[in-house]
Amino acid sequence: YGCHMSNDAMTTTLERPVENRVADTERALLDAALAEVTEHGIRRTTVADIARRSGLSRQTLYRYWPDAQALFAALVTRELMAVIPTTDVPERDLDAFVEALVDTADGVRGLPILDRLRDTDPELFARYVFERLGASQRGILVILTARIVAAQRLGYVRAGEPAQLAAMVLLVTQSAVQSAPLVSEWLEGRAWRDELGHCLRGYLAPSEPAGTR
Secondary structure (H helix, E strand, O other): OOOOOOHHHHHHHHHHHHHHHHHHHHHHHHHHHHHHHHHHOOOOOOHHHHHHHHOOOHHHHHHHOOOHHHHHHHHHHHHHHOOOOOOOOOOOOHHHHHHHHHHHHHHHHOOHHHHHHHHHOHHHHHHHHOOOOOHHHHHHHHHHHHHHHHHHHHOOOOOOOHHHHHHHHHHHHHHHHHHHHHHOOOOOOHHHHHHHHHHHHHHHOOOOOOOOO
């Protein structure tokens, strides 16, 4: 019809809608899984339930995940990573860095899916979030290690292997999030945030030179 499209342009035009459809389908399935788990818990949620809610077939779901457990793991990863800051700009000082860490931990603590898992499926909550080093933890460690490297260069985080410091910060914050309900009588809301901040600040702060105290 008198128009010409280069091979590159044609490839881009054909591929982009497919990529968009893939992302939209995956999002729809995960959103449906989130709604089902929030309402019924993991144990009472099936692939058929998720497919029905999403308006897609079970066969479509199986193109993305081999089973419901893999889908649930992907869902938890998505929800956790959504509250993790990804900015490349380092905080200006240790107080700001610790505040960002506490904000993130508090955001994770308040995730509806984690509350639901803790209430209805506590053993699965521990398995998906804390008992295995999954994609979410590995992603968090990568981001946290990079942030610690930047903070060390600015001088407000103590010397040490950044990946090791990041791993310990992850352990401390995970424990604080996981066990928060057990100590809610003493640590709730602002108090929980304040005490976690003190803990992280003490761990990350540079050592004072001898004779300065």
